[in-house]
Amino acid sequence: MKNILFIINYFYPDYASTGQLMTELCEKLQYDYNITVIAAFPNYANKTPEKYKGKRFVYETYQNIKIIRVKVPEFDKTKKGSRIKYIIEYFINAFFAIFKADKPDIIFSISQPPILGGLLGLLGKIFKRSKFVYNIQDFNPEQIEAVNYSNNRFVINLMRKIDNFSCNKADKVVVVGRDMKDTLIKRNKKFDIRKCSIINNWINEKDIYPLDKENTFVKSFIEKNGLENKFIIMYSGNIGLYYDLENIIKIVPYFNKYKDVCFVFVGEGAKKNEMIDWCKENDVSNVKFIPYQPKDEIIYSLNAADIHLVTNAKGIKGVSVPSKIYGVMAVGKPILGILEKGSEARNLIEDSNCGMCVDPGDYEEIKNKIEYFYLNKDNIKQLGLNGRKYLEENLTMSKSINKYKELFYNI
Secondary structure (H helix, E strand, C coil): CCEEEEEEECCCCCCCHHHHHHHHHHHHHCCCCEEEEEEECCCCCCCCCHHHCCCCEEEEEECCEEEEEECCCCCCCCCHHHHHHHHHHHHHHHHHHHCCCCCCCEEEEECCCCCHHHHHHHHHHHHHCCEEEEEECECCCHHHHHCCCCCCHHHHHHHHHHHHHHHHHCCEEEECCHHHHHHHHHHCCCCCHHHEEECCCCCCCCCCCCCCCCCHHHHHHHHHCCCCCCEEEEEECCCCCCCCHHHHHHHHHHHHHCCCEEEEEECCCCCHHHHHHHHHHCCCCCEEEECCCCHHHHHHHHHHCCEEEEECCCCCCCCECCCHHHHHHHCCCCEEEECCCCCHHHHHHHHHCCEEEECCCCHHHHHHHHHHHHHCCCCCHHHHHHHHHHHHHHCCHHHHHHHHHHHHHHC
């Protein structure tokens, strides 16, 4: 069997969406290929288990998959210096880990950490004389530019040149949305577009499916978090820089007049503490913050909601696709998409008729749409079921993974 080396930062048991996706991809490929994974010590919620402390590399196995874990510092996502330290240390250790793996026939790396994920794959291709598949989950520096995280033009232009170089030297580039292919063409005039494949991310629709709120475990989640008899508006995922949640939350006080409305944010991220502080300062009580749920319990938290928010900040169109949309469609819940026209996630909502969409930054219309959902709560359930049906017909895990299998076979 041929060898594939995955350089993917997050891997089981991390809760990051890319970690879950890449774990499922490796699980499905492990019988056709010898799989080795280079990943960081598990720490997505910024807690490194004791068994990794004091070590630089840790060798593990998961099912038939070899894992080389590399040391990364615990970091504060709200501080640039801390993020940069994490990225640099991961890059250096992951680079040396490449030489500890069996010689790969194919190296597969993703666009995390920003820019350097692609550079790791390219360096692996050069030193190991392997084929290189570059999977772009997020375009950078475009993501950084969209939220004004940095205005240093020299750094931003250098980042784009490095990433374009990685794309040009890759044997295949995979993007996760139609709008992202357009971005690849616009930002890189030298790129051979024949090397580009669009493969959607996914959720395992056999593990994540609709459940009634009276289901024992869904009911337990609701009761445990004090959400009985509430109309639940949920955001589930990364509470980070690219979702505008710190501004969207400011519409919440409008709904104080509806005593059974509750906004629920499930996850962690750089903006979570800022949002918690804002709620305290403004005496906002109809909001709950809940930690990431274990993978085998996500089905219950997702099914507890009446509607789900799927959101990106303005400027993210063509830059990334929020993977949470697949989970929400899988549980058959109506979606309020706060997304730019023409973006992949918005196209999916509109193509499947599984919800309604609003432009990012239009907070008055976001408020109006949520109120519409609430006042028509008995009539919106069909929207969610439309999403489940569309997912079963077009976006199953097996469809996407079979595209990866075909890509690896042909390369």
